[in-house]
Amino acid sequence: MVFYKPSGKSQELAQQAHKEASAADKPKTVEELVPDYLHNLKSVFEKKAAERFPETRPWDHAIDLKPDFVPRDCKVYPLSLKEQGAMDDFLEENLQKGYIRPSKSPMASPFFFVRKKDGALRPCQDYQYLNEGTVKNAYPLPLISELMDQLKGASIFTKMDLRSGYNNVRVKDGDQWKGVFKTNCGLFEPMVMFFGLCNSPATFQMMMNALFEDIINEGWIVIYMDDILIFSNNLEQHHIRTRRVLQRLKNNDLFLKPEKCFFNVKEVEFLGMIIRENYISMDPIKLKGIAEWPEPSTVKGVRSFLGFGNFY
Template sequence: MVVPDSMALVKVVSENELSLLDQPLVNEFLDVFPEKLPALYRMAPLELKELKEQLQELLELGFIRPSVSPWGAHVLFVKKKDRTMRLCIDYRELNKITIRNRHPLPRIDDLFDQLQGAKCFSKIDLRSGYHQLKIKDSDISKSAFRTCYGHYEFVVMPFGLTNAPTVFMDLMNRVFHDCLVEFVIVFIDDILVYSRSKEEHEEHLRTILGILQKKKLYAKFSKCDFWLEKVSFLGHVVSVDGVMMDPDKIESITQWPTPTSATEVRSFLGLAGYYSRFVEGLSKIALRLMQLLRKGVKYSWNDEREKSFQELKMRLVFAPILSLPSGTGGYQIYSDASKKGLGCVLMQHGKVIAYALRQLKPYKINYPTRDLELAAVVFAL
């Protein structure tokens, strides 16, 4: 097997070789003044054993240290896809008094639109992404958390902080500034390198790996994939044929049980909304479900809502492959309007690129037909 030259930049680094002295510094938190500390969550014996092991690992890596901070969040476990347990810190109280970083996260639709003409892909997943950023010394005490085994604080950026995604996204945008839009997509700690040919991909991959090496950002090799013709990325599968929903997501939708509360309805509609570009008339189908989320509305499930729920599931499960926009040829937009909402579809060369639909504001419902049709055109554009 011939190894491409670009892969020569892949260097195996033991966790024992990592040093926090070389990591970027995060100046993130303002002063906080705790009033009272939350009670510890109860844990099962298996969770207590896992907690002790993970704390020891974090201590050995130098990610946490014993703390005497007056602040202290509690901890809990969440099961991951591979059935292992992820240690989570409940920073909700800290997040309430944290001034939000307004650095925007990129729109998923905009990211995929950049892939027009791409035929070769490589996916890179950074290892414990947030943990590759240090916290400023004066802010370390604010990351403190309490366990039955002791009081600790992070010296690196932990998961669960309200500004962690935007801070990391800002770092990645600065690191890959010269490559963005050209041949790399970055969404927090997920990196996708794309090229129109294998020759281009060789050079692009060499550039990205060189940047990671220079900036001392480390990837988890077991979660990276190189030289692919089809890649799963951000819940989608991308290939030269276009973009489709990830089969794993389709499977979870198929098995989604009937909601029994407004919270469960909101969770399902959140997933459906993420894939709204794949479903024609999504808002119309989901209208009866959305009514349950209105303030003051008592939760009531009936046959009509069950029908809407099942139809929306079916539309998502059998969602089409969407074409990626090309730089040649024009586009066609088809729009429509009704008392229920405004809808449109973007097409090119006879293939669907995206669907979009929006509910009407209450004051627009009584618009005459011609004004509604014009509003649909404006929405589509």
């Protein structure tokens, strides 16, 4: 039997292709993802620093209960082996960070997982009963249409995405027991704000608006929750503005995901919209999602569809 032996040139090309493939798979560094003029502020992009337990702020999340609220226990949801492993990892990681702690609360909300489209598991707390008994915070979120109106005439954009989202906000001291979730490993109470608490969006938007109030009033930045968009029509001016925003984030121990930021671009996707100079349209992917949305068969399904549609 004769075996094919590749030539030296073939081997060289194969090795080069392997190196290129390996380089493509290797995550880019902060220096590669962030423009040179921002490298003196690259600490804003540090992943490890973003995992520090947040300082107390005036916007620590309060869970104010209605006078007639009665604390209630809940059952433990059964988990598959994969979910059990994911829960163990979730608890270990968040206990290490100080984001949760063991609890002896008289009430608890269920803990479970939602499967993402890519098959990954998202940990969730079912705060439905707690939310029904919580006094609602009426602080408004920005209207998408009003944010889009502010972008008229802009031709240069920088989009930023905050790390850790709600976890940047502490739960108000003394209110942690109200957000307790129950697992087969015991009760745990959140020390930072988690997704699912009904007033989390209001608290987070209030904090961001307060931290950036003077800059927002200058009219060249829009902020929706943890999404930030800087806009200009002059590159030099845009660089100055971007540095100001990064410095403000640094001063307040807020961090960015460099892989989800886009700097000095002519076109950008923001809040499901495609934006460029004097042009705004809905992201085709979002339009496809609406067109292919299965016909709702329950009240919850109708509400979900209306909520998605009304957002745009």
